[in-house]
Amino acid sequence: MKDIARELGISVVTVSKVLRDHPDIGSDTRQRVLKRMKELNYRPNLAARALVTGRSSTVGLVVPDLVHTFFGEIARGLSKALRKKNYSLLIASSEEDPQLEQQEIDQLLARRVDALIVASSQWTIETFRHIEEQKVPYILIDRKFAGLSAHFVGVDDEAVGILATEHLIEIGCRNIAHIAGPDVSTGHGRLEGFRQALRQRDISIPPSNVVVCKHGDDSGENSGHDAMMRLLRHSPHPDGVFCYNDPVALGAMRAILESSLRIPGDIAIVGCGNIVYADSLRVPLSSIDQQSETIGERAGKLALACVESKTSVRPKKILLQPKLVARQSTQRKKT
Amino acid sequence: MKDIARELGISVVTVSKVLRDHPDIGSDTRQRVLKRMKELNYRPNLAARALVTGRSSTVGLVVPDLVHTFFGEIARGLSKALRKKNYSLLIASSEEDPQLEQQEIDQLLARRVDALIVASSQWTIETFRHIEEQKVPYILIDRKFAGLSAHFVGVDDEAVGILATEHLIEIGCRNIAHIAGPDVSTGHGRLEGFRQALRQRDISIPPSNVVVCKHGDDSGENSGHDAMMRLLRHSPHPDGVFCYNDPVALGAMRAILESSLRIPGDIAIVGCGNIVYADSLRVPLSSIDQQSETIGERAGKLALACVESKTSVRPKKILLQPKLVARQSTQRKKT
């Protein structure tokens, strides 16, 4: 590779400049160099470049669960955005474990990623102070943190709650329940939206109609099942349930069917996330679409923007609007 | 960081050695260095290390589709295996496009990944020759190539076909059909297994009972639907169908239900992949489990083994045994 320089009787710097389309190169020389590069199938060593430029052309993504299609879609959108600029994607999974997440983030920082995109399962904001110290721009997705003025891309969770709840009201449910998610922003927002929608329509429900299920994404199905069983213990049972997310909704539906109740006849269900398979389920699941792929794409663009601009970008919150996708699990005549 | 050396009045080399647990360091010095590292929150620059050692502690993974949970599970297993050794995972998605795959692989090679793990959607083996030239060890997963003596980790596809088909036979199906996958090793193997199982039981079927659907993972659902419609045109329609994979099976089931036929009453269905949601489907889907997470884990271990050993490892084929998971879509009394 310095071979190229030697062979053509020019300096390595000249070769390097050709590589980067630097202006001050004669078109004659440029052609010769390019030709030889092709022949030798030469690729620049990005580690060396990263060392001297201080930038790795790499973005890190940390998610709690690689298997949940929600994050798969985000990764796809992100990867699409990065590909255009020849950035690569380092992915790490935290398995919903804050400790592990911390560790993975450190690892990514040591690799000098140019930006970090995190769907955090953290409880504190300490980790993020840590990132800030390293001056690496980072973007939160899906879950945000109060008191942290950071970039954020995600869906408007309150709107999610409102949308879902109003839908249940519209199809005639009056004894509405909510299986709430874990104690993070998405959980809070959706619960808040739920409450707000009920207030607005002057519908009141017993406090026991809100149950919390601990594990959101990971083993959502099981905890959704448990939570629904708790709801069913009360009589009369709810006639409509808004579930924190789709895996939870799956569990809830299983609990309902096992109890010989019908969906949506006895109980209507709305989930959130609009998983790919929603259409093919035992009862096709009405769900709130979070535009996951768009989240990834926007986050990617934002990350690149942060990297390009020398000056640190003012924290930006991108709130995407959720959309209701009604399917059979809420298909019911109005009462 | 050379600051550390200066402050403590020792050479950078010594510091570097502490970093890597090199033996010839006094325990006294080691303690002092470690202490100072903690205080400064120092992290070595991995780009620099990669440059001089020629190893990046990074493994590349190329998959056709990030959203398909099959690959999500592989990524999880892989990530688990790599984490132990502090390797990181660069993921690229080829979106089922051979051209794009080629490009992404080049990108990963330029980044000097220590090993490459590929679930290829390639038609030719040219790309792999290319990788070999760079002397980067690579491991094929899921899909293999005839005439390429490379490492491979995946399920025994013939066994998959046999397992699925015998199951259909056992529950009483006689007019069995197969919706075959694309023209890659997984498709061939499963078809071959299908044929073999039928031969062994002396069951013969009309050639029209094997239909091919082009897109496997990507838009499997739609092409599965199309394929099933083609099967239904013949009379009598098949009484059992083995589908290339689960997305295809979902499409097929939709086609069947739309035609007012029952599953498994009129037609039994077996898929392959055992997707996470198989249990919650309209008709819970019997499927062949491919042990995807194990695939990822084994591939990861193998990759690390290749990297560690200086001498190139003899190509290894790891064939995992598939397992049948019977659910409602094949629950039927024997005839």
Next chain:
DNA sequence: ACTATTGACTGTATCGATAAAGTAGTCCAG
């Protein structure tokens, strides 16, 4: 007592690029 061996370090070159500053020619204006 004198060479060997070991332990704990240090010095220097190098990995493969890029940044910044310098050096020739060339070309034209005044």
Next chain:
DNA sequence: CTGGACTACTTTATCGATACAGTCAATAGT
């Protein structure tokens, strides 16, 4: 014909580590 502005290169220093080959003192062996 002289000096500034270009163009097309080249030189040198550097990024942050690691590899390799010493150095030097202390202990050990015979």
